[in-house]
Amino acid sequence: xxRYTIDPVTRLEGHGKIEIFTNDDGEVENVYFQVPELxxxxxxxxxxxxxxxxxxxxxxxxxxxxxxxxxxxxAVDAVFGVEPTKTAKMIRxxxxxxxxxxxxIAHFYALGAPDFVVGPTAPKAERNVLGVIAKVxxxxxxxxxxxxxxxxxxxxxxxxxxxxxxxNVPGGVRKGIKEEERLDIVEKAKGFVExxxxxxxxxxxxxxxxxxxxxIIVNGPYNLNIHSMGLVDANNKVNFYDGRVRVVDxxxxxxxxxxxxxxxxxxxxxxxxxxxxxxxxxxxxxWKGFVEGQDSGVYxxxxxxxxxxxxxxxxxxxxxxxxxxxxxxGGKPVNATLAMHWARxxxxxxxxxxCLELALDKEITGTDLRNKMYQTPKEGxxxxxxxxxxxxxxxxxxxxxxxxxxNLIVGTTNNHAPISMSIKKxxxxxxxxxxxxxxxxxxxxxxxxxxxxPCFSCATHSLPGKMPMIVNIRKPDSEIIQTLRRD
Amino acid sequence: xxxxxxxxxxxxDILTDxxxxxxxxxxxxQRLKYDNxxxxxxxxxxxxxxxxxxxxxxxxxxxxxxTEGGIPGTVYYxxxxxxxxxxxxxxxxxxxxxxxxxxxxALSMEVPxxxxxxxxxxxxxxxxxxxxxxxxxxxxxxxxLKTQELIEDILG
Numbered sequence: 001x002x003r004y005t006i007d008p009v010t011r012l013e014g015h016g017k018i019e020i021f022t023n024d025d026g027e028v029e030n031v032y033f034q035v036p037e038l039x040x041x042x043x044x045x046x047x048x049x050x051x052x053x054x055x056x057x058x059x060x061x062x063x064x065x066x067x068x069x070x071x072x073x074x075a076v077d078a079v080f081g082v083e084p085t086k087t088a089k090m091i092r093x094x095x096x097x098x099x100x101x102x103x104x105i106a107h108f109y110a111l112g113a114p115d116f117v118v119g120p121t122a123p124k125a126e127r128n129v130l131g132v133i134a135k136v137x138x139x140x141x142x143x144x145x146x147x148x149x150x151x152x153x154x155x156x157x158x159x160x161x162x163x164x165x166x167x168n169v170p171g172g173v174r175k176g177i178k179e180e181e182r183l184d185i186v187e188k189a190k191g192f193v194e195x196x197x198x199x200x201x202x203x204x205x206x207x208x209x210x211x212x213x214x215x216i217i218v219n220g221p222y223n224l225n226i227h228s229m230g231l232v233d234a235n236n237k238v239n240f241y242d243g244r245v246r247v248v249d250x251x252x253x254x255x256x257x258x259x260x261x262x263x264x265x266x267x268x269x270x271x272x273x274x275x276x277x278x279x280x281x282x283x284x285x286x287w288k289g290f291v292e293g294q295d296s297g298v299y300x301x302x303x304x305x306x307x308x309x310x311x312x313x314x315x316x317x318x319x320x321x322x323x324x325x326x327x328x329x330g331g332k333p334v335n336a337t338l339a340m341h342w343a344r345x346x347x348x349x350x351x352x353x354x355c356l357e358l359a360l361d362k363e364i365t366g367t368d369l370r371n372k373m374y375q376t377p378k379e380g381x382x383x384x385x386x387x388x389x390x391x392x393x394x395x396x397x398x399x400x401x402x403x404x405x406x407n408l409i410v411g412t413t414n415n416h417a418p419i420s421m422s423i424k425k426x427x428x429x430x431x432x433x434x435x436x437x438x439x440x441x442x443x444x445x446x447x448x449x450x451x452x453x454p455c456f457s458c459a460t461h462s463l464p465g466k467m468p469m470i471v472n473i474r475k476p477d478s479e480i481i482q483t484l485r486r487d
Numbered sequence: 488x489x490x491x492x493x494x495x496x497x498x499x500d501i502l503t504d505x506x507x508x509x510x511x512x513x514x515x516x517q518r519l520k521y522d523n524x525x526x527x528x529x530x531x532x533x534x535x536x537x538x539x540x541x542x543x544x545x546x547x548x549x550x551x552x553x554t555e556g557g558i559p560g561t562v563y564y565x566x567x568x569x570x571x572x573x574x575x576x577x578x579x580x581x582x583x584x585x586x587x588x589x590x591x592x593a594l595s596m597e598v599p600x601x602x603x604x605x606x607x608x609x610x611x612x613x614x615x616x617x618x619x620x621x622x623x624x625x626x627x628x629x630x631x632l633k634t635q636e637l638i639e640d641i642l643g
Contacts, residue, residue: 044615106534
């Protein structure tokens with residue numbers, strides 16, 4: 001048996017590791033995707049005042065601090081049995097749209113685009129964001145950083161800090177938005193909308209206009225036929241901040257739907273001996289293994305699954321793009337893993353448009369920022385869509401509001417099984433007998449999980465103090481016959 | 488006009504030893520009272536770091552590091568030329584620290600002329616805690632002195 005080790009995963013937050021096992025014929029037999037897990041969060045929270053937790057959780061992850069802050073804030077609302085005021089909800093959503101803009105821009109240009117704009121098997125020295133800049137122009141690179149910075153400025157203005165956010169308090173937000181600030185955000189959000197549309201144009205011109213790339217997306221070893229999860233509003237439109245979780249099956253029909261406080265009735269977590277991280281699955285379907293199809297309990301929670309699970313987007317340009325994607329790819333649901341990049345850009349447009357909508361509404365400058373009709377604290381669940389999947393925070397407290405129990409299902413954890421399955425399919429598709437396993441081949445394997453925008457910062461963010469990636473190719477007796485290093 | 492010096496502590500102060508860069512940076516703020524030195528802390532790397540350091544002439548980053556067989560509490564000094572990957576300066580979600588510097592230069596940003604990295608060998612960064620491990624705690628006073636000495640050397 002030959003063993004390929006990819007450790008750690010390139011351009012992936014956290015220290016992931018892929019083990020690919022082949023048989024003597026050179027065919028891929030199995031693949032294991034492994035990540036370490038952070039420990040002790042529940043213990044860390046125990047005994048702390050629950051209203052402090054939304055500030056603490058911003059430190060869980062440097063990549064999606066706003067998502068944890070938002071899910072925790074909503075869970076704490078529920079702990080105190082209080083609904084935020086309308087103004088507070090608008091302010092929270094405005095912050096959250098800026099957070100999505102910031103993150104989705106980063107993924108497209110730094111993580112997704114190198115594979116397509118530069119090329120999936122291009123020399124590794126060029127297959128990065130600098131290669132993208134070289135292709136699309138320095139001014140675009142400057143604009144990427146500018147728009148990300150502006151998104152951070154909005155988050156810092158509303159949230160008190162761009163990463164260590166202090167915005168959410170039980171039943172509302174700490175501070176409001178002044179009229180001059182609103183007008184400033186309107187101008188910035190207009191820029192987001194234009195930049196989001198421009199980013200979609202790049203995708204159209206560079207990716208969709210290239211027959212080979214479309215072929216890889218549609219016919220490559222990157223399809224996974226599983227259920228789709230996403231948060232939707234009352235009209236079944238995609239919603240990042242609020243609503244109910246909806247899961248559609250492999251035919252696109254609603255399989256189940258649940259409110260945050262019902263998550264334990266709907267989601268269970270599978271433990272495998274080879275992985276620190278658990279594998280969530282649909283409890284009512286049951287765990288049937290790492291298998292595809294209508295009977296599988298495996299679901300994904302990604303930009304693509306959010307679109308699959310919805311009946312559309314709540315803003316006009318995003319809706320047009322939503323319709324175009326499904327028309328192009330043959331209707332709903334779409335199972336092409338690499339279409340996640342497309343879905344992410346549609347979400348970028350939605351976030352930008354909704355950011356503008358919220359800023360244009362003068363009601364957002366209201367002064368009714370906090371509902372203080374608190375009940376005796378007890379228990380609460382908050383769910384939002386993080387960029388990388390549905391994010392659930394669950395807290396239980398004593399009657400003083402001190403945390404007695406905490407549980408989190410983070411965005412990427414939902415996708416642990418799908419990522420493992422996608423990697424295996426990709427590896428089986430590109431690693432064949434007689435095919436030299438070079439950097440380009442391994443990158444095509446990595447493309448399978450990169451599409452998920454996986455973030456294991458919640459798992460770990462320690463690098464080994466060495467090269468970021470080492471690939472060992474071993475004979476069946478484990479003797480190393482080739483080592484690839486990647487920086 | 489460019490600001491002179493930024494001392495930036497990098498890490499996560501609720502992940503056991505990972506916060507050592509943050510804590511050392513705060514300690515230096517108490518000890519080093521030079522004019523025109525700015526202090527900040529951050530738990531981000533990659534492109535985000537670029538936003539923090541642009542516009543300064545000199546930047547001194549303090550971060551944690553894990554090396555094979557490293558002795559806890561050991562203080563290392565690097566520059567971009569002999570950079571070893573520390574715990575937080577790169578963000579694999581976007582780009583590595585060195586790539587971020589390249590991007591900054593490619594986009595004509597005001598990347599600091601002089602960049603110094605101080606890294607401290609740690610033991611544990613996967614467990615939530617505000618306390619260091621005993622091994623790092625035992626060496627922390629020495630790490631403070633060594634860090635101060637290095638910064639004073641850098642600043643002349």
